[in-house]
Amino acid sequence: MTALDTIKEMDRATVLHPFTHAKDFAAGVGDCYVVETGSGVRIRGADGSQLIDGFGGLYCVNVGYGRSEVAEAISEQVHKLAYFHSYAGHTTEALATLSDRLVKMAPGRMSKVFYGLSGSDANETQAKLVWYYNNLRGKPKKKKILSRERGYHGCSVISGSMTGMSFYHDYMDLPLPIVRHAGVPHHYWGAHKGESEEAFSKRRAAELDAQIEAEGPDTVGAFIAEPVLGTGGLTPPSAGYWDAIQPVLKKHDVLLIADEVICGFGRIGTPFGSHRFNIEPDLVTCAKGLTSAYVPMSAAIIGERVWEVVRDGADKVGAFSHGYTYSGHPLGAAAANVCLDIVEREDLAGNAERVGGYLLEQLRKAVGDYELVGEVRGIGMLAAVEFVADRQAKRRFDPALKVGARLSAEARRRGLITRAMPHGDILGFAPPLVLTPGDADEIVAIVKASVDTVVDQLT
Ligand code: PLP
DSSP states (O other): OOHHHHHHHHHHHHOOOTTSOHHHHHTTOSOOOOEEEEEBTEEEETTSOEEEETTHHHHTOTTOBOOHHHHHHHHHHHHHHSOOOOGGGOOOHHHHHHHHHHHHHSSSSEEEEEEESSHHHHHHHHHHHHHHHHHHTTOTTOOEEEEETTOOOOSSHHHHHHSOOGGGTTTTTOSOTTEEEEOOOOHHHHSOTTOOHHHHHHHHHHHHHHHHHHHOGGGEEEEEEOSSBOTTTOBOOOTTHHHHHHHHHHHTTOEEEEEOTTTTTTTTSSSSHHHHHTOOOSEEEEOGGGTTTSSOOEEEEEEHHHHHHHHHHHHHHOSOOOOOTTTTOHHHHHHHHHHHHHHHHTTHHHHHHHHHHHHHHHHHHHHTTOTTEEEEEEETTEEEEEEOSBTTTTBOOOGGGOHHHHHHHHHHHTTEEOEEETTTEEEEEOOOTTOOHHHHHHHHHHHHHHHHHHHHHHO
């Protein structure tokens, strides 16, 4: 047996992989791909194969793979101080510097940063902050959290409840009843015939208003949403959505949590997604692009409105009793500082806008007119091609045909990683922000060839 086969055998015998068919994988069915190295927008497998990563890992390797500058910053920090906790006022220069930067660059009027290790735990922190805030304000009933259908906010108990797709809940006793879901602003699927984007956005806002009224405004603590819907379909909001939604939240004294885990740090062409849509959040969730995934780190950024209550409440409750061993880890802070330097210095938000726009345009030209393509959409360095069985009737394929999965498998065979998004037959693209027009051309050529192959099989 080769060394590579041994690795795969050990893995199949011992690892419970996320989002993988547990029984088939353990029995040797399906691929086990051993990733060995990465550089720029490409990864290389231990079998010598090379793939263009059209999804930046999981929309997280924003500065690209193999950046020595990041490795050196992490190494320097390890040699100086690999770890100390941030409880009881302990800090490092890297952490204080990062926090000062985040508070200044984040949307809204931000004041403090609480650190974790994943987007899920940061959203867990946000929920606890909402409850803490309303308890301290003497509003103990104002606890429900509204998120959106098809929103994705993580997989822990509360963040998994916020996630608005049932297959993340099934057999896991989720969602918890304290979380409710509202409609999503996806014009293609949600609008009535002839309804403009603006009218549809206003309807969504009116529905949200009615939902809060029905729940009882004194029971609704927060609304959480991604500026651009990510895992639920890579869907930019319908025009005017955020302008219509925010007054409703203000009217009912409902906090707004912007989940910037995907959009943050340049992916949609602005420092944060909120900047693009004039969103003024009370709380901001970040992860992924914060460290470009070189080291796990997440941040719950806390606006003045919540901070002032937390600060004043300390006289009554004492210490803020929430934290993780690894909150504010020095290696995460060192990696984040250098990744943010790179994003700024190389204008990766600008590149996301320019090259992402080019990628979208080329995808439209290559496959936009196919009978089985319902919508090609995107913003910044996010793009999606959604496939439908009937374009005129807007009818989805039978899920058993697994059209999205077949397309992404075909692209993979041809050397490109795309993601078959979990809701519908959608090929998703979220490459590293360092993508060049030449890389985009390669991606589009593979996508076109893959679509041609799968369309032939289907028709
Ligand atoms: N929020 C959003 C918008 C995400 O896209 C994700 C992950 O994809 C999360 C939260 C959860 O992050 P993590 O997987 O790091 O827990």
